[in-house]
Each structure stands twice: as structure tokens, then as C-alpha cells.
Amino acid sequence: MLLIALWISIAQAQDAGCSNALSTSEIATALRSAEEGYGSANPEQVKDNAAIALSALPCIQTEVPPSLVVQLHRVMALSSKLEGNVDRTRTAFAAARHVSENQLYQDPSLPEHIVPADRSFPIWSDFEAIPLSTRITTPMQAPGAETQIRLDGALSLERPTTWPVVYQSINQDGSVLQTQYLWPEDPAPNQVEPTVQADRSLNIPVILGAGSLVVAGSGAGLYLYTSKTEQNYCSSSEYDCSAEWLEENIKPRYAAATVLMIVGGVGLAGSGVVAIIGPQSLSIQLQW
Numbered sequence: 001m002l003l004i005a006l007w008i009s010i011a012q013a014q015d016a017g018c019s020n021a022l023s024t025s026e027i028a029t030a031l032r033s034a035e036e037g038y039g040s041a042n043p044e045q046v047k048d049n050a051a052i053a054l055s056a057l058p059c060i061q062t063e064v065p066p067s068l069v070v071q072l073h074r075v076m077a078l079s080s081k082l083e084g085n086v087d088r089t090r091t092a093f094a095a096a097r098h099v100s101e102n103q104l105y106q107d108p109s110l111p112e113h114i115v116p117a118d119r120s121f122p123i124w125s126d127f128e129a130i131p132l133s134t135r136i137t138t139p140m141q142a143p144g145a146e147t148q149i150r151l152d153g154a155l156s157l158e159r160p161t162t163w164p165v166v167y168q169s170i171n172q173d174g175s176v177l178q179t180q181y182l183w184p185e186d187p188a189p190n191q192v193e194p195t196v197q198a199d200r201s202l203n204i205p206v207i208l209g210a211g212s213l214v215v216a217g218s219g220a221g222l223y224l225y226t227s228k229t230e231q232n233y234c235s236s237s238e239y240d241c242s243a244e245w246l247e248e249n250i251k252p253r254y255a256a257a258t259v260l261m262i263v264g265g266v267g268l269a270g271s272g273v274v275a276i277i278g279p280q281s282l283s284i285q286l287q288w
Helices: 002-015 024-039 043-059 066-082 086-102 123-127 204-234 243-249 251-277
Strands: 137-139 147-151 158-160 165-171 176-182
Touching (some): 043 176, 158 165
Antiparallel strands (some): 137 158
């Protein structure tokens, strides 16, 4: 009878767009029934009440206390156990243990209405399978300047990715904007993807090396062209290849070619030095 009443209450709240407040005590009642169902070997009681709790969660209009978070994680683990999902069973149990230990300051354990304290029962191996030291988090963003994020009943912007979490966004006036149970693979709500900025830096070693190569190549080309010109003129009796003509027409080209090759060579050497000592420190950032 109680189960039917809870379903009706949740359905009415959802039909009204969650405008009808649902209390945490209603969810706690369903969770307790689910735990007792597991202890009495009644899988349907576990699954039905776990579904009730998850359905009611988005309609909660108060902050979810850590004690209820622990209970919710336990029931999600038990429901996953009955579905044969070992990974979800163990990660949800780990989440329950973490909240018990770090927020309720209690020794994490399973109550006896779920399973006897005798550690020979298989469920205990799942309960203790994941070391709490393996916890990994990822940063979150608050949906707005006047909005706070509560994760597993505590203010935090560090979402655990090792196990599931109860997510709530709370307005500055204390009103609940959103409540959701997130498995590790679920996307975080109301998160803006970071904009990837294009790399607008000028890599000095590459630019210096390329420019120097062009200069050195131009010098070499001019040198070869001048040498060929000199050879053609001086090997033919049709042209005057006097010392005066060479001084005015050939030697300046040789000099220019030599300067270009020297400058290019020095530039190439410099680009190599810059690359070795650290090109990142010499990159020029363009502010567009």
C-alpha cells in the first residue's frame, strides 16, 4: 500500500513538472524498503523501490543530506548486483563508503537488515572491492554566479569520476534547481565545453631557419650566376674582360653573394641554437 502511495505521489509531482514538493523522507522510505527487500531475498522489492527513489530524486526540493546519499548509493549497488552489473555494484558501494567515512565520519559498513555482519557473505567482497584511495576527480563549473553545486551532499566543484555521485545545483536563496544521480559515464549537467584556442604563436626557430635558408640559397644562386657570367664573357673574344670591367661588374656580385651566404649561414646556425636552448621561451604570442 505504501509502495502504491509513493508511486502516486511521484507521478503527480512529475505531471506537475515537479512543482509538488517531494520530501527526502519519502525517498528514504523507498530506500529502506529496497534494503529490506535484499535482506529478505525479495529482488522485486529491491528493484521497484530503487526505481521509485531514482524517479523521485529529480523532484526533491531540499538539499539531499549525506545520510540519504549513503543509503541511495547502497541501494543502487544492490539493484546493480541483482542485474548482474559487477562494475556498478562495486563503484556504488565505494561511493557509499567514501561518504560514510568522509562526511558522516562513520566506519563504512552494511547494516544488518541488508546482510549479516559475517564477512563470508559474497556481497561483502563487492562492498570492499574498490580502495577509496583510488578516488579521482574532475573539476566542474557552477551553472551561474549565484548557483552552488553540491556533490554527495557537500558543497564541491570536484566531481568523482571513479564512482557515481548525487549532483545538486542550489540557488543562492537555497532553492533546488536540479538533482540527479550520475554514474561515472554520465555527462555532467549544465557544463560549458571549454573553447579550444588556436595556437597563434610564431615559432622563432622554424621561421629563422626557413628565412636563413632562403637567404643562403639566394646568395649561392647569385654566386653561381656571377661565376657563369664571368666565364661566358671572358671566354669569348667578343667581350671586353678587362680588370676594370671585372671590378665594376663581377666583383660586386661576388661580394653580395658572399654576404648573403654568410648571413644565411649565421641564421641557420642561430636557429639551431635557439631550438636547443628552448624555442618555447622565445615564441611570440600574437594578441588578436
